[in-house]
Each structure stands twice: as structure tokens, then as C-alpha cells.
Amino acid sequence: xxxxxxxxxxxxxxxxxxxxxxxxxxxxxxxxxxxxxxxxxxxxxxxxxxxxxxxxxxxxxxxxxxxxxxxxxxxxxxxxxxxxxxxxxxxxxxxxxxxxxxxxxxxxxxxxxxxxxxxxxxxxxxxxxxxxxxxxxxxxxxxxxxxxxxxxxxxxxxxxxxxxxxxxxxxxxxxxxxxxxxxxxxxxxxxxxxxxxxxxxxxxxxxxxxxxxxxxxxxxxxxxxxxxxxxxxxxxxxxxxxxxxxxxxxxxxxxxxxxxxxxxxx
Amino acid sequence: xxxxxxxxxxxxxxxxxxxxxxxxxxxxxxxxxxxxxxxxxxxxxxxxxxxxxxxxxxxxxxxxxxxxxxxxxxxxxxxxxxxxxxxxxxxxxxxxxxxxxxxxxxxxxxxxxxxxxxxxxxxxxxxxxxxxxxxxxxxxxxxxxxxxxxxxxxxxxxxxxxxxxxxxxxxxxxxxxxxxxxxxxxxxxxxxxxxxxxxxxxxxxxxxxxxxxxxxxxxxxxxxxxxxxxxxxxxxxxxxxxxxxxxxxxxxxxxxxxxxxxxxxx
Amino acid sequence: xxxxxxxxxxxxxxxxxxxxxxxxxxxxxxxxxxxxxxxxxxxxxxxxxxxxxxxxxxxxxxxxxxxxxxxxxxxxxxxxxxxxxxxxxxxxxxxxxxxxxxxxxxxxxxxxxxxxxxxxxxxxxxxxxxxxxxxxxxxxxxxxxxxxxxxxxxxxxxxxxxxxxxxxxxxxxxxxxxxxxxxxxxxxxxxxxxxxxxxxxxxxxxxxxxxxxxxxxxxxxxxxxxxxxxxxxxxxxxxxxxxxxxxxxxxxxxxxxxxxxxxxxx
Numbered sequence: 001x002x003x004x005x006x007x008x009x010x011x012x013x014x015x016x017x018x019x020x021x022x023x024x025x026x027x028x029x030x031x032x033x034x035x036x037x038x039x040x041x042x043x044x045x046x047x048x049x050x051x052x053x054x055x056x057x058x059x060x061x062x063x064x065x066x067x068x069x070x071x072x073x074x075x076x077x078x079x080x081x082x083x084x085x086x087x088x089x090x091x092x093x094x095x096x097x098x099x100x101x102x103x104x105x106x107x108x109x110x111x112x113x114x115x116x117x118x119x120x121x122x123x124x125x126x127x128x129x130x131x132x133x134x135x136x137x138x139x140x141x142x143x144x145x146x147x148x149x150x151x152x153x154x155x156x157x158x159x160x161x162x163x164x165x166x167x168x169x170x171x172x173x174x175x176x177x178x179x180x181x182x183x184x185x186x187x188x189x190x191x192x193x194x195x196x197x198x199x200x201x202x203x204x205x206x207x208x209x210x211x212x213x214x215x216x217x218x219x220x221x222x223x224x225x226x227x228x229x230x231x232x233x234x235x236x237x238x239x240x241x242x243x244x245x246x247x248x249x250x251x252x253x254x255x256x257x258x259x260x261x262x263x264x265x266x
Numbered sequence: 267x268x269x270x271x272x273x274x275x276x277x278x279x280x281x282x283x284x285x286x287x288x289x290x291x292x293x294x295x296x297x298x299x300x301x302x303x304x305x306x307x308x309x310x311x312x313x314x315x316x317x318x319x320x321x322x323x324x325x326x327x328x329x330x331x332x333x334x335x336x337x338x339x340x341x342x343x344x345x346x347x348x349x350x351x352x353x354x355x356x357x358x359x360x361x362x363x364x365x366x367x368x369x370x371x372x373x374x375x376x377x378x379x380x381x382x383x384x385x386x387x388x389x390x391x392x393x394x395x396x397x398x399x400x401x402x403x404x405x406x407x408x409x410x411x412x413x414x415x416x417x418x419x420x421x422x423x424x425x426x427x428x429x430x431x432x433x434x435x436x437x438x439x440x441x442x443x444x445x446x447x448x449x450x451x452x453x454x455x456x457x458x459x460x461x462x463x464x465x466x467x468x469x470x471x472x473x474x475x476x477x478x479x480x481x482x483x484x485x486x487x488x489x490x491x492x493x494x495x496x497x498x499x500x501x502x503x504x505x506x507x508x509x510x511x512x513x514x515x516x517x518x519x520x521x522x523x524x525x526x527x528x529x530x531x532x
Numbered sequence: 533x534x535x536x537x538x539x540x541x542x543x544x545x546x547x548x549x550x551x552x553x554x555x556x557x558x559x560x561x562x563x564x565x566x567x568x569x570x571x572x573x574x575x576x577x578x579x580x581x582x583x584x585x586x587x588x589x590x591x592x593x594x595x596x597x598x599x600x601x602x603x604x605x606x607x608x609x610x611x612x613x614x615x616x617x618x619x620x621x622x623x624x625x626x627x628x629x630x631x632x633x634x635x636x637x638x639x640x641x642x643x644x645x646x647x648x649x650x651x652x653x654x655x656x657x658x659x660x661x662x663x664x665x666x667x668x669x670x671x672x673x674x675x676x677x678x679x680x681x682x683x684x685x686x687x688x689x690x691x692x693x694x695x696x697x698x699x700x701x702x703x704x705x706x707x708x709x710x711x712x713x714x715x716x717x718x719x720x721x722x723x724x725x726x727x728x729x730x731x732x733x734x735x736x737x738x739x740x741x742x743x744x745x746x747x748x749x750x751x752x753x754x755x756x757x758x759x760x761x762x763x764x765x766x767x768x769x770x771x772x773x774x775x776x777x778x779x780x781x782x783x784x785x786x787x788x789x790x791x792x793x794x795x796x797x798x
Contacts, residue, residue, distance in 0.1 A: 002563050007552065013447030014280070014546065015307035017323035020273065023302050024326035031268050031328065035302075036555050036567075041547035044448055045512050057549035060556035060663070062563065073512050076487020126486040128502035131326070181545030182576050220658040221608020236660035246577050246605050279713030280546070281573035283589035286539065289568050290592035297534050297594065301568075310714055311778050339778050342753020392752040394768035397592070 003032040004142035005062060009054050010070040010130060011042040018128065022068075022135040025121065029139035038067070045073040047098045049257065051160045052178050055102035056237050058089060067102065068130075068138045069093040076126035081114035081133050082157060085147050092134050092141070097160030104159070115151035165193045171208065171264030172197050176257050177239065183248030185255050189240035189263060194218075199265050205232055207242060208262035209255055215266060216242065232263075269298045270408035271328060275320050276336040276396060277308040284394065288334070288401040291387065295405035304333070311339040313364045315523065317426045318444050321368035322503050324355060333368065334396075334404045335359040342392035347380035347399050348423060351413050358400050358407070363426030370425070381417035431459045437474065437530030438463050442523050443505065449514030451521050455506035455529060460484075465531050471498055473508060474528035475521055481532060482508065498529075535564045536674035537594060541586050542602040542662060543574040550660065554600070554667040557653065561671035570599070577605040579630045581789065583692045584710050587634035588769050590621060598670045599634065600662075601625040608658035613646035613665050614689060617679050624666050624673070629692030636691070647683035697725045703740065703796030704729050708789050709771065715780030717787050721772035721795060726750075731797050737764055739774060740794035741787055747798060748774065764795075 006026060012018040019040050026033050038057045042050045050071035058067050072079075072094040080095040086106035091099040092114070114120075114133055119140045121132040137150060165174035165188055174189040199205045199218055207214045216230040225231035225245040230252070235241035240263065243249045250256065272292060278284040285306050292299050304323045308316045316337035324333050338345075338360040346361040352372035357365040358380070380386075380399055385406045387398040403416060431440035431454055440455040465471045465484055473480045482496040491497035491511040496518070501507035506529065509515045516522065538558060544550040551572050558565050570589045574582045582603035590599050604611075604626040616623040616631055618638035623631040624646070646652075646665055651672045653664040669682060697706035697720055706721040731737045731750055739746045748762040757763035757777040762784070767773035772795065775781045782788065 005559065011447075013307075015305055015319075016444075016446045017304060017319045018446075020302060020304040020323040021326045024323065024328070027271065027300075027302070028326070028328045034559075036552060036559070038549060038552040039547055041545075053547075053549045057552040057556065060553045060560070062556070062560045073493075074489045077489035079489075125502040127488060127499060127507075131502065178548075180548045180550075181543075222659065223606045223609035223611075233659060236657040236663065241659075277713075279573075281571055281585075282710075282712045283570060283585045284712075286568060286570040286589040287592045290589065290594070293537065293566075293568070294592070294594045340755045343755035345755075391768040393754060393765060393773075397768065 003034050004030065005034050005036065005065045006138045006142055007036045007038050007058070007061065007065060007067045008040070009038040009042065009050060009068070010040045011044045011046065011050065012040050012070070012130070014040055018130065021131045025131055025135040026139040029136055030142045033139060033142050042071050045071065047071050047073070047096050048160055048162070049178065050098045051101040054098065055105060058102045059105060061089065063088050066090045066092065066138045066141055068134050069098045070130040070134055071098050072096070072129060075129050080154070081129060083112045083114055083137060083141070083147055083150050084108060085110045085112070090141060090147070092137050094129070095158050097158045100157065100159045101162065110147065110153050111155070111157050112147055112153050113151040116149060119145065119150055162188060165189045167196050171206070171262040173260060173262055174240070176255055176259045176261060179250040179255070179257055183244070183250040184235065185242040185249050185253065186235055186237070187240045187242070187261060191234050191238055194234070194240055194263070197263060197265055199263070204266045206264050206266055207232065209253060209259060214253065222246070269300050270296065271300050271302065271331045272404045272408055273302045273304050273324070273327065273331060273333045274306070275304040275308065275316060275334070276306045277310045277312065277316065278306050278336070278396070280306055284396065287397045291397055291401040292405040295402055296408045299405060299408050308337050311337065313337050313339070313362050314426055314428070315444065316364045317367040320364065321371060324368045325371060327355065329354050332356045332358065332404045332407055334400050335364045336396040336400055337364050338362070338395060341395050346420070347395060349378045349380055349403060349407070349413055349416050350374060351376045351378070356407060356413070358403050360395070361424050363424045366423065366425045367428065376413060376419050377421070377423050378413055378419050379417040382415060385411065385416055428454060431455045433462050437472070437528040439526060439528055440506070442521055442525045442527060445516040445521070445523055449510070449516040450501065451508040451515050451519065452501055452503070453506045453508070453527060457500050457504055460506055460529070463529060463531055465529070470532045472530050472532055473498065475519060475525060480519065488512070535566050536562065537566050537568065537597045538670045538674055539568045539570050539590070539593065539597060539599045540572070541570040541574065541582060541600070542572045543576045543578065543582065544572050544602070544662070546572055550662065553663045557663055557667040558671040561668060562674045565671060565674050574603050577603065579603050579605070579628050580692055580694070581710065582630045583633040586630065587637060590634045591637060593621065595620050598622045598624065598673055600666050600670045601630045602662035602666055603630050604628070604661060607661050612686070613661060615644045615646055615669060615673070615679055615682050616640060617642045617644070622673060622679070624669050626661070627690050629690045632689065632691045633694065642679065642685050643687070643689050644679055644685050645683040648681060651677065651682055694720060697721045699728050703738070703794040705792060705794055706772070708787055708791045708793060711782040711787070711789055715776070715782040716767065717774040717781050717785065718767055718769070719772045719774070719793060723766050723770055726772055726795070729795060729797055731795070736798045738796050738798055739764065741785060741791060746785065754778070
């Protein structure tokens with residue numbers, strides 16, 4: 001039998017003891033758990049960014065993995081805590097949408113609330129459910145506790161709203177989903193959306209942002225453009241990405257997460 | 267039998283090869299060790315911050331864990347290297363106080379110096395005892411070497427000085443222990459200290475800092491306050507914390523680690 | 533039998549899902565792999581920095597470890613992907629030199645290209661070979677696939693150019709290899725190079741940089757100098773290092789990676 005696999009995502013950063021406390025709680029309850037960090041550098045309170053990073057990473061994990069995501073501005077309030085069972089994996093975290101972009105990529109079977117105090121730390125804080133509720137739930141689940149023991153099933157969970165691009169007269173109107181470590185601008189324009197604009201691989205396209213317009217080739221790799229010059233490509237998650245070869249597109253175009261942008265053929 | 271658990275804390279950051287070298291040395295000596303990072307983002311040379319983070323995290327780890335902490339401005343000088351055995355865990359690091367706030371939360375049984383060269387790397391540097399002394403000590407201990415083989419027992423180890431809050435006419439005079447990733451201001455005022463001021467949950471209190479006074483409610487969760495507004499609460503480690511719901515209290519109040527602050531009823 | 537050990541180094545940073553996706557792919561193919569991060573904070577596209585950090589860390593890992601390094605500005609272009617077999621370890625990454633400083637510390641036995649699609653992800657992107665080519669290669673190798681199954685052997689791989697210090701009339705002319713987390717300036721001047729200048733431990737030396745000259749003692753430990761004052765020492769990897777005790781030498785001397793510097797006796 002394989003050791004259970006638990007992943008962690010949060011906006012806790014890496015300076016404080018918080019991430020280690022979650023791992024400590026997991027290993028106290030389930031000593032053979034393997035723990036993998038997805039990211040703890042989600043922007044503070046940025047549920048959408050957490051949802052995006054979680055949904056990008058989790059499809060690559062083995063079946064049966066337990067994914068814990070804690071971007072949780074409502075901790076200690078009435079927001080519910082969830083255990084989501086899909087046909088591939090489990091997702092544990094607050095009921096604010098952070099889990100659902102990832103969970104919906106699979107078929108959701110059941111969504112349970114985490115309300116059974118038997119599977120929480122005995123001395124529970126109102127400020128750190130990552131340690132006191134979500135980590136123990138993951139560890140008990142990894143130890144073989146049946147998902148339906150954690151609390152009642154619900155249907156009215158929160159789903160995050162990610163806009164789909166719209167094809168208008170001026171072009172395809174999309175949104176910046178994420179700026180990565182390299183300054184690559186990852187948009188919500190999928191490869192199928194792009195096809196509607198008639199732009200084909202190798203062709204030039206126009207990107208509009210705040211009344212500035214830039215032209216770029218739709219390449220397949222960063223290195224197809226000259227170093228320092230702008231390009232567009234379909235990134236590793238299947239979305240249109242704007243990049244500068246060996247440079248920083250976000251800084252060059254002053255684009256940030258949430259910004260609207262227009263894409264059209266030249 | 268469970269694989270031994272070794273945790274690491276340092277001020278090494280995550281850019282350099284230093285943390286990986288410690289892990290490499292551990293896994294060379296004790297191949298089945300499980301290694302968990304507590305934090306490597308302790309401020310450079312900040313022994314008190316290291317002590318605080320270590321003492322916050324280690325109580326959550328399973329019994330028998332081996333905690334290595336390397337915030338070590340005196341590396342290569344005459345400062346001693348220690349192995350501390352408590353009734354719950356082991357602590358390994360320099361004799362400058364970084365271990366002792368955590369170790370004293372349990373009952374200290376023995377404090378040994380690490381002086382036996384048999385349990386150090388053969389080619390020892392004068393600048394990186396994390397790799398050459400502390401990592402091997404943790405790995406040999408994890409492999410079953412008796413704690414008393416590492417060197418003679420001592421009693422005159424360094425204990426870090428953390429002030430306790432004082433109740434004066436103007437209020438309870440405390441200190442900022444730590445600013446976390448969210449800008450939450452964690453003070454040295456415990457829940458018992460706070461009781462002496464007569465402030466109760468849900469009531470308003472006054473926080474004074476450098477002749478500025480702020481009033482805030484003593485809530486139980488960040489989300490009890492309006493987004494952007496100041497609150498106080500007892501944080502996840504049992505200390506008074508000053509926070510801004512979905513904001514940054516440290517920035518708003520210009521408070522930093524080590525600052526004095528006054529707390530009193532309205 | 534020991535579980536296989538795979539290390540990861542990249543310029544991906546810790547915010548994005550990229551590192552987790554590599555780990556997910558590895559654990560899907562080789563479920564008992566142990567994965568250790570060397571660093572993901574290599575400067576974007578800085579192949580030389582990646583090579584330096586990899587070469588510093590990997591000698592400390594157990595024999596047979598599989599080291600994956602992804603600093604890969606040419607991803608998706610014609611640059612080749614490599615599997616390097618040395619007498620101690622395996623190195624996997626792009627053919628741009630990032631692997632070779634480390635690999636050449638051992639005896640290189642074979643260098644294979646990674647060209648067999650059987651050992652890549654079925655849906656391969658042109659932008660993320662860390663996930664789609666290098667992680668699967670490491671995992672299949674860890675699972676027992678013979679190195680010569682991944683692709684044909686080559687001899688004309690790229691070797692990074694690191695200059696050796698030169699002894700001239702004005703002194704030993706070297707280069708800054710790396711600035712670490714503490715601001716320590718790590719040079720390419722080895723202990724043997726230094727002997728040629730006639731400088732001995734404990735003696736004063738002169739460091740020249742951009743027509744500024746500084747004098748410092750050649751000490752053995754940071755703490756041998758007064759706090760805040762400049763010193764030189766042979767660092768933990770055997771190179772001359774310029775440091776400020778409990779301070780930041782890089783900031784004080786305005787030295788950065790790649791800068792030339794002169795070292796001579798007083």
C-alpha cells in the first residue's frame with residue numbers, strides 16, 4: 001500500500017511557523033503521510049489566485065491525493081469548512097470558492113461540511129483553522145476515516161466566479177488570471193477561445209490593454225522570439241500567455257492580475 | 267517503527283544551497299529520516315525571532331522529534347553547540363538561546379555539548395556548522411546514537427531574555443514579539459496577562475504605541491471586524507494580537523518587532 | 533532497498549504551481565521517490581547561478597541521487613535535453629551548461645539526450661519541459677529504466693564557462709561567483725589560488741573593486757571580526773569569501789555577481 005499523499009496550499013508565506021504547524025498536526029495524526037507543498041506564496045486573502053494555482057497543479061497529482069487549501073479571510077466567522085470528494089481526489093478548505101475551480105475539473109461526488117469536532121484539534125482557535133480543522137481533517141481522511149463521518153453533505157457551496165472571454169466587435173475580451181514568477185501574463189483565453197478570433201499559430205495578433213495596443217507573434221516557445229521582445233503563446237495550462245523572451249511581460253505592459261485585455265487578429 | 271522526524275529552522279533563506287546541504291548530510295547518515303522545514307526565512311542573525319518561531323511550532327510535532335535550529339552569528343567562535351533533551355523532543359543548535367524558549371516549554375532533562383568529532387563531518391568548516399555539526403548530530407541521534415555520546419553535559423547554557431508584560435498605572439506594558447506574513451502584530455501579552463487589565467472578550471480596548479492611541483474591539487476572529495478596520499484578538503498561540511481584517515496592522519500602526527506597546531481598557 | 537532520491541533546482545520561484553507540478557508528475561510515475569528541493573530561487577534565466585548552486589549542493593547528497601535542474605531560457609527551441617551519468621549521481625536538465633559544473637566534479641561516464649517520447653508526458657507543452665520532460669525522466673530513471681533507453685549518447689554538450697582567477701602584477705584578478713542570503717560575496721578564488729598571493733591565515737589583505745580598495749583580515753570565522761566590520765575567509769565551499777560580521781558585505785562594497793575583483797597582500 002502507498003503512503004497517503006497530502007498537498008498544502010496557503011497564503012501563509014514561508015517566514016512564520018504556520019505551515020510547519022499544519023504539517024506537525026498531520027504527522028501526529030497520520031505518521032506515514034507524504035506532504036507536498038503546492039504554494040504558500042498566494043497573495044494574502046486572494047481566494048481567486050489560490051483557486052487558480054490549486055486548479056493548475058492538482059490534475060498532475062496521483063489519484064486519491066488529498067489537497068488542502070487555506071486562503072481564508074473568513075476564518076472564525078460563519079463561513080463553513082468543506083471536504084469535497086471528486087472522482088479523482090479530495091479537496092479540504094474553507095467554503096469560499098478556493099477549492100471549487102480545481103474540484104470542478106473532476107466530477108464532484110459529495111461535498112461535506114467539516115463539523116464533527118472529533119476530527120478537529122481539541123483546543124481550537126478561531127484564527128487558525130488550517131492547523132485546527134483542515135490539517136486534522138486531511139490527516140484523519142488519510143488514516144482511513146470515511147468522508148461522510150466529517151459532517152453533513154451540502155449542495156449550496158460557494159463557486160468562484162471566473163469570467164469567460166467574450167467575442168465582441170473590437171476583439172476577444174478576456175482577463176488576466178495570473179502573473180507568474182517570470183512576469184508571464186496568463187489570461188483566461190483558452191486555445192478554443194483563440195480559435196474563434198481566427199488567429200493561427202505563427203501569425204501576428206494585437207493585444208490591447210488600457211488603450212495601449214501591442215502586436216506580437218503567436219509562437220510555441222519563449223525562445224522563438226528575440227530576447228527582450230514580446231510574444232504570445234499557449235502556455236503549459238492551455239491558456240493564452242503574453243511573454244517577453246528572457247524578460248518580464250507584466251512589467252513591460254504594466255499588466256496585473258484582474259486586468260481586462262483585448263486580443264484580435266492584426 | 268516510524269521513520270525518525272527531523273525539523274529544520276534557519277536564517278539561511280531559500281536561494282542558496284545551504285538548506286539542501288543540511289538535508290543531504292542528514293539523508294547520507296540516516297537514509298530514512300523524514301525532514302520538515304519549520305522556516306528558513308528567519309531574519310538574518312535574529313536569534314529571538316528564531317526562538318519565537320521554533321517555540322511556536324515545535325509543540326505541535328509528534329513526541330521524539332528532533333528539532334534543528336541554526337541562527338548562528340557566532341559560528342566558528344567559542345560559542346558552544348548543544349543537544350537538548352526534553353521530556354518530549356530533542357533540540358540541536360548553537361548555545362545562544364535560539365533553542366531554549368522552545369525547550370523550556372517542556373521539561374529539560376539534559377543539555378549536552380556537541381563536541382565529539384565522531385559525529386561531525388570529517389572536513390569541518392568554521393562557517394557552516396549547520397551542515398558540518400548540527401545536521402550530522404541530528405542524523406546520528408535519529409540513527410539511534412545515545413544523546414550522552416555527543417559530548418559532556420552542561421548546566422550554564424544561554425537562555426534568551428523575553429520580557430514579561432508589566433501592569434503599570436497607564437496600562438499593561440508589553441512588547442511586539444513578531445510581525446507575521448499578514449502584518450498581524452503578535453505581542454507578549456498572554457490571555458492571563460490580559461485578564462489583569464479587566465478587558466473582556468467583545469469589549470473595547472486602547473492600544474498605545476509611541477504616543478499614538480488606537481481603540482479596537484477584542485474579538486475572537488479577524489472577520490468579526492469590518493474589512494480594513496482594526497481589531498484585537500487572542501491569536502492561535504495564546505497571545506494578544508493586533509490585526510486589521512483583510513489588511514496589514516503592522517503597516518497601519520507602524521509597529522515592528524521589539525516595539526513597546528500599552529494595552530488598557532477604554 | 534532505499535527509496536530513490538530526486539532533487540530539484542529551478543528558477544521557478546515558490547509562488548506558482550510549477551514546482552508542485554514537477555513533484556506531482558514524479559510521484560505519479562515513481563510513488564516511493566523522496567524529493568528534496570535544492571533551490572527554486574535561482575534568478576530567472578541565470579544559468580550560471582543555477583550551475584553554481586547545483587555544484588555546491590550535490591556533492592553532499594548520497595551516491596545514486598538524481599538531480600534535476602531547470603534554468604531553461606531555451607525551452608521549446610532546438611536546445612537538447614540531457615541525462616548525465618557520472619560515477620556518483622545523475623543529472624537531468626537542459627543542454628545549456630546548468631548541469632555540467634556539478635557533473636564535472638565527478639567523473640562523467642555518459643551523456644544521453646532525452647529524446648525518447650516513451651519517457652515524457654503524453655501531452656507535451658513547448659514551454660514547461662521541467663514538468664513534461666525532465667520530471668518524467670527523473671521518475672522513470674528512479675523506477676529502474678536504464679539510462680541508455682532515454683536517447684542517444686552525445687559528446688558535444690555545453691559546458692559553462694567559469695573564469696579562473698589570474699595572477700597579475702596588481703594582484704590576483706578574480707570574479708564574484710555568488711552573493712548569498714547574508715550578503716556574503718563568494719568569489720572564484722580557491723584556497724590554492726590564494727596561496728599563490730602569499731597571503732596567510734590571520735594576515736591582512738587588500739580587496740580591490742572598481743578602483744575602490746578595502747583591507748580586511750583573512751579570518752576563519754565571521755565572528756572573528758568585530759560586528760559590522762569587513763573580513764575575508766575561506767567559505768564553506770572552499771572559496772574566498774568577503775563578509776561583514778553580522779552585516780551585508782555585498783551592500784557595503786556594492787559588489788554583485790559577475791563583478792571583477794582584485795586580491796593582494798597588503
